[in-house]
Amino acid sequence: MSNLFQTYGRWEIEPHTAKGCWLTDVNGKKYLDFTSGIGVCNLGHRPEYVQEAIQKQLNEYWHVSNLFTNTKQEQAAQKLAQASGMDRVFFANSGAEANEGAIKLARKATGRTKIITFENSFHGRTFATMSATGQDKIKTGYGPMLETFVYVPYNDIEAVKNVMGEDVAAIMLEIVQGEGGIHVGDKEFFKGIEELCKQFGALLVVDEIQTGVGRTGKPYAFQHFDLQPDIVTSAKGLGSGLPIGAVIGKEHLGMFFGPGSHGSTFGGNPISIAAANATMELIFKEEFLEAVQEKGNELINKLKDSLKPFSFVEDVRGLGLMIGIQCNQNVALLLSELRNNGLILLQAGEKVIRLLPPLTVTSNEMDEAIEILITTLNKINMKNTVKA
Template identity: 55%
Template sequence: MTALFPTYKRFNLAVERAEGTTVEDTDGKTYLDFGAGIGVCNLGHRHPAVQEALESQLNRYWHVSNLYHNPIQEKVAELLTTNTSGDQVFFCNSGTEANEAAIKLARKATGKHKIITFEQSFHGRTFGAMAATGQEKIHSGFGPMLEGFSYVPFNDIDAVKQAVDGETAAVMLEVIQGEGGLHMADAEFVQELEKICAEHHLLLIVDEVQTGIGRTGKPFAYQHYGISPDIITSAKGLANGVPVGAMIAKESLREAFGPGAHAATFGGNPLAMAAGEAVLTHVFQDDFLQDVTKKGQYLKKRLKEAISDVPIVSSIRGKGLMVGIECSEDVSHVVPQLIEQGLLVLVAGSTIIRLLPPLTVNEQEIDQAVDLLRDVLTEKKISSH
């Protein structure tokens, strides 16, 4: 019997320690981690620069209040605004909270309440973020959703046009749907969407909770599309495992979030900011991001060589080190088999094996992971019977 709510379907693995791309369980068995805490530990486990920054901040102070100036918040905010289309930042504790802040800001700044999102999107599990999510299974059992959200098919610009009316405040988009199945937005669709937002005076919100902080080879994934969002949300990789979220917005939205409009007691916590500064200083370097792109290309190349002819493998897709292996059947039973073989992976939907290794992964580790995937998928261990 456990004292925890059964909100997670946990695998038979209890973690003792982790470092780099390696996780060790309480029995001393080691695993190659290609999930990175669901895209959180972008610099791998216990990265020396992040650990040093945390230890240094521990010896200064852990928490005061957002009623006082916190200089390290300014440093992290500047790193975010310098590397995005935004001009100011609100710090919170998670991606869900960042999306809640984005929803509130869009409604308050425009005076309108409707927001268009996309089928198979995922924006979080609080009531606002859950209502923004275009998946019925996320809504099920919780009664009426927050009003004002409409869900249109992904990559369907005509559906967006039809959904816009006089009360539409914003469009909320993931340029790569992570939880929804590693679906990638078409460049033409994204650029046309930005034009529609401009024509109708709608705010364009891009949810970068999973795709941001170097995951796709750019600071943020929207930068592959040549657009300039009004609001960007970030979290997972931002502090390498220390809880943090951020909403980044353009200057024109500053006055809508004046004193009293929104708050987070732990938002911008000094420990999270210390970790965040170390992460962003490291990740937002051209050489590092170019390396992520090269390793992502290498991972996809190796996967195509090794498993593209496996009967159940339908396609291999992704950007940078965010890669999905789409299969023709449910793959939930494959994950425990891969864990047994020493490889930690994720799923997206029911038919996609999702790979989100640390951005610091090396080619030898990629080779090891691909070999393990090939062995499990080709030795007919995929049968659920």
């Protein structure tokens, strides 16, 4: 009997070691890991440069509290501000905490409480972020949600206009809906939202928890669309596996997060900050990000070509190395068989296979993943899997 709450549908894989794109379990079996810890290990498992930075900090001090001056926090904040084109940073421990902070900041700065979010969105599992999430399954059993969130269809600017008004504090969105099925927004949709926010004095909040820190081939995904958000949230890939999140905001919001207005005991922990500084030094280089875009295009094109014979597959879509394969039935069985065959992928909803390989993935590793995928599809007995 386990003493853990059974909140996760765990796989029958217990890791022993991991390096780069590869994970080895306690039985010695090797897996090609295209999950990156759900978009966390953007530099692959245990990148040496980051590991060295963590070890150095471990030998200095682990925790003192945020009452002390911390030059390394300032350095990390400067890197985030420069990469995002923004100004102020608050460090938290996770994506949900970052989104909580963004919601609080938006409400305090505007004096309003209504926030527009989108159907099939995912913003976290705390009460406010669960309320912000546009998926009922996340909320089942928890009673009434916070009543100040309004949900509208994604990529539908007319639906946003119908609920927009001077009582709206913010519009909160994902550039690519990750948990919702890897849906990429349209540029016209995003620009329309930006214009509505300016017109009504609302803030534009972009949730980059999964899309940020190079995942799409830009420091942050909103930069593909020439947007100017007021608040951006970041987490997952920021610390290469160590817990860290960040609220990144424009200068005009600084006065609303003064002493005592918000806080976190472990936010910006020295060990996590060391990991974040080292991670950003590598990922935010222009040549690294260009390579991510090239790899993303390569992987999407190879998947489209390789999966053409399979009627089981309806679409391949994504941005950078955040890719979804839309299928016409539940993919749980397929993913289980893929793990048996040495490839670890994720779901994004019942019918979407989600690929989040490390940004350091090679062409050979992409080819190997596709080969395992095709071999598995050819062997398993799924209805209408192969076209006649």
